[in-house]
Amino acid sequence: xxxxxxxxxxxxxxxxxxxxxxxxxxxxxxxxxxxxxxxxxxxxxxxxxxxxxxxxxxxxxxxxxxxxxxxxxxxxxxxxxxxxxxxxxxxxxxxxxxxxxxxxxxxxxxxxxxxxxxxxxxxxxxxxxxxxxxxxxxxxxxxxxxxxxxxxxxxxxxxxxxxxxxxxxxxxxxxxxxxxxxxxxxxxxxxxxxxxxxxxxxxxxxxxxxxxxxxxxxxxxxxxxxxxxxxxxxxxxxxxxxxxxxxxxxxxxxxxxxxxxxxxxxxxxxxxxxxxxxxxxxxxxxxxxxxxxxxxxxxxxxxxxxxxxxxxxxxxxxxxxxxxxxxxxxxxxxxxxxxxxxxxxxxxxxxxxxxxxxxxxxxxxxxxxxxxxxxxxxxxxxxxxxxxxxxxxxxx
Ligand code: SF4
Numbered sequence: 001x002x003x004x005x006x007x008x009x010x011x012x013x014x015x016x017x018x019x020x021x022x023x024x025x026x027x028x029x030x031x032x033x034x035x036x037x038x039x040x041x042x043x044x045x046x047x048x049x050x051x052x053x054x055x056x057x058x059x060x061x062x063x064x065x066x067x068x069x070x071x072x073x074x075x076x077x078x079x080x081x082x083x084x085x086x087x088x089x090x091x092x093x094x095x096x097x098x099x100x101x102x103x104x105x106x107x108x109x110x111x112x113x114x115x116x117x118x119x120x121x122x123x124x125x126x127x128x129x130x131x132x133x134x135x136x137x138x139x140x141x142x143x144x145x146x147x148x149x150x151x152x153x154x155x156x157x158x159x160x161x162x163x164x165x166x167x168x169x170x171x172x173x174x175x176x177x178x179x180x181x182x183x184x185x186x187x188x189x190x191x192x193x194x195x196x197x198x199x200x201x202x203x204x205x206x207x208x209x210x211x212x213x214x215x216x217x218x219x220x221x222x223x224x225x226x227x228x229x230x231x232x233x234x235x236x237x238x239x240x241x242x243x244x245x246x247x248x249x250x251x252x253x254x255x256x257x258x259x260x261x262x263x264x265x266x267x268x269x270x271x272x273x274x275x276x277x278x279x280x281x282x283x284x285x286x287x288x289x290x291x292x293x294x295x296x297x298x299x300x301x302x303x304x305x306x307x308x309x310x311x312x313x314x315x316x317x318x319x320x321x322x323x324x325x326x327x328x329x330x331x332x333x334x335x336x337x338x339x340x341x342x343x344x345x346x347x348x349x350x351x352x353x354x355x356x357x358x359x360x361x362x363x364x365x366x367x368x369x370x371x372x373x374x375x376x377x378x379x380x381x382x383x384x385x386x387x388x389x390x391x392x393x394x395x396x
Pocket of ligand 1: 285286287288291292293294295322323324325326327328329
């Protein structure tokens with residue numbers, strides 16, 4: 001798709017997993033045919049920017065040769081499912097179920113490209129979530145509707161729901177009135193599932209899950225250089241990790257067979273390796289100049305925001321530096337949202353980028369106010385006040 005710096009190629013690795021050979025091909029593609037950077041997305045996909053009309057074909061061939069080509073040409077989702085980067089160790093075979101749902105979804109015409117089925121976890125962003133109730137029984141969640149069925153019947157039940165959804169012409173399942181979706185065959189209406197289901201998020205650093213060592217890294221603001229990506233491939237080889245498992249935290253999870261060989265210092269300059277890194281609490285998009293819709297350098301500004309946001313991040317607050325009202329990096333609200341506008345930032349407290357802006361200020365003023373927010377709170381620190389008169393502008 002076209003962006004401010006050429007074409008963007010989005011890669012949808014099956015199950016969000018890249019073999020190291022596939023990872024090398026992605027790095028080669030980004031270096032030869034892109035701008036030398038890789039984006040890691042919140043849907044566990046990868047993006048190469050800076051592609052041109054002339055380099056589209058060789059990049060497509062390079063990726064297709066390692067099994068990373070597109071899977072459908074009808075405009076539907078290239079990968080329908082999202083699974084946890086740790087999927088594969090549960091009593092219910094989550095990867096097999098996700099593959100079966102993918103097969104079913106490819107046969108549903110008219111499915112919007114952004115349709116998402118979270119398998120083995122619940123995500124607010126997903127149209128449908130499939131949660132494990134037992135080794136052979138699942139709950140299918142669509143908004144406030146919950147159905148229980150056997151894991152064997154789940155792909156056909158999901159297929160029926162997606163077919164009904166596609167027929168509405170809506171873009172997201174949440175826009176469909178609940179009574180439009182009838183109970184799929186072999187399913188029963190069920191009670192609401194307590195809790196949010198298992199999280200897809202894995203904390204950065206070296207830890208273990210069910211006895212399996214895990215080395216998890218997040219890409220700062222979802223971006224890394226090809227060189228950093230290649231250094232991580234070398235680390236994976238050293239520690240005996242056979243693949244990159246992409247995570248919705250815009251990161252990569254490695255399952256090392258030699259965890260004693262992990263040296264955080266080898267990779268700490270390139271990736272987030274600690275849970276308390278404030279960059280984890282700040283979402284941002286590519287912004288200007290790469291995206292034509294942006295007027296502010298969001299990646300650079302988000303780094304300054306993250307520094308100033310540290311005490312608030314430690315309290316569990318989150319921020320969003322968005323290049324424009326579209327809010328690509330973070331669907332939903334944040335405690336503080338800065339929205340790029342005419343080279344400055346509009347401010348939204350506790351809302352979305354498309355909400356009404358309380359004031360519009362340069363990034364320097366936003367950082368200054370963030371310094372006060374730790375003691376007086378975000379709402380007070382960002383209240384329109386005399387301090388900005390003469391230096392900052394209110395929205396028109
Ligand atoms: S939020 Fe706006 S500026 Fe940022 S990537 Fe999306 S469209 Fe571009």
